[in-house]
Amino acid sequence: MRQKRLLDETAMPGMCATCPVRRLALFEPLRTGEITATQRYYRIDTRSVTPGKAIYRQGEASTEVYTLYDGWACLSQRTVEGDRQILEFLLPEDFFGVQPNRCGEARIHCAHAITAASVCVFTCGGLWEMFRGHIDLGMRLTQITARDEALAHEHLVSLGRRSARERIAHLLLELFYRVRARRPGLARVNEIDFPLTQEHIADACGLTKSHVNRTLTALKNEHLLAWRDKTLTIPDLDRLAAAANYSHDAAFHRPGF
Amino acid sequence: MRQKRLLDETAMPGMCATCPVRRLALFEPLRTGEITATQRYYRIDTRSVTPGKAIYRQGEASTEVYTLYDGWACLSQRTVEGDRQILEFLLPEDFFGVQPNRCGEARIHCAHAITAASVCVFTCGGLWEMFRGHIDLGMRLTQITARDEALAHEHLVSLGRRSARERIAHLLLELFYRVRARRPGLARVNEIDFPLTQEHIADACGLTKSHVNRTLTALKNEHLLAWRDKTLTIPDLDRLAAAANYSHDAAFHRPGF
């Protein structure tokens, strides 16, 4: 039933002017009239992606940037030996696909849909063009990129200096807060839809899936969390935070993440 | 003698218009006339920092941004238990200090000088103001931030999926290429000034200093590198790259890093 929702009923984007996702997305600073122009000239496409499929691949020419409209996705990179490292999980409203180099150069990582997902597609060139008309967008894009950098830095601390148990608890707390921040009015709910597999968690935390499994069952047995039917429940955020050595001035704990 | 240079003869910044560091810094897109205005209104200070001292600290209000003019520095974060994770090494010409949140909010990491260093200081508010006059700067800042994000992503792959030996070799190669890219005309030289301690490497790679030492002596014994008197020599880049499983489409291997 829940699976059906993920597979068939992915919401497709409509008019930019009435977009519910705009609150966090790149175009938040624009006024409604300006948004209409955005849609007409720069949003070249909306696209739906089936679970597990790539939105773009490492090595491809980078000509587009995206807003994730619905579903979960992730950015990842592979080592020469073929091991996967997940760099960032993407949630609805997240903007992604900007590269440090010029338009058209090779992508330095992949983006994959995790659930069924839909994205709004913009040309990478159009993005720079839009800046000429709307300076606020330039600042906003810098902010968004700096946010992503801060997220990556948090993950670096986890992978470098925290135990498996702490890494996993941290990741779950991060995603919990990020999901909940996107559902205004539900600030007190203690469960979220959680479509990841244990292997996703392993590849994000730099662990093996066996060990993620063992650690998760330990956390479940201690009633620090429950996870069934693609639903994650955290009965007591403070207790899990304590187990994770989680600091509440973590970057993603701020508005906008 | 070499130490003397690091301690006493740190170059101090002069006129922005003739700045040798501008090639890679934020203000690269500006014309010389515009640069003079930059200096007059936005560069509020130049500052020299002694080795090991903080440029800014986690938790402080973020009101400034910086160009590293001379010396090495690093960004780092500490866990609740006090372990340090180095997030990024900063080399001359690097621009840093931009945060995802508004001016004045708390810094989410620290910046420390590693050697004696000097920085150009700009007000964070002045930065956004400058954007109004110079759209190119907005794009440039986005590029710089995206570059830093890509660097962080590379490090995530290392910490998550590579062995100690590979991580260390990777880091040394990264720094080697970044340093060499800043010395036009010396593209063939196989040694660089390298002021880090083994503990810096440990804190960047998520390892203990003992194990870094053991791994480094192994690499030295195999003649993959030499490191004496704050000088790092890599006799054969390809052999070290092979030992590191280093891929040459790594982000920092592109121009601008």
Added chain:
DNA sequence: CGCGCCGTTGAGCCCGTTCAAAAAGTGTGG
């Protein structure tokens, strides 16, 4: 019903840690 994906469990091993302690540099003051 059979296949593939995902979660679960076990036993043994190894990479990197921990905790010491000593050696070698490096800067300071007399």
Added chain:
DNA sequence: CCACACTTTTTGAACGGGCTCAACGGCGCG
């Protein structure tokens, strides 16, 4: 120029967290 303190590098022995490799079970789907 030497004595002293401090930082950095080096080395050792024992431990353990997370890995490896393998097998099994459950569930959804064709």
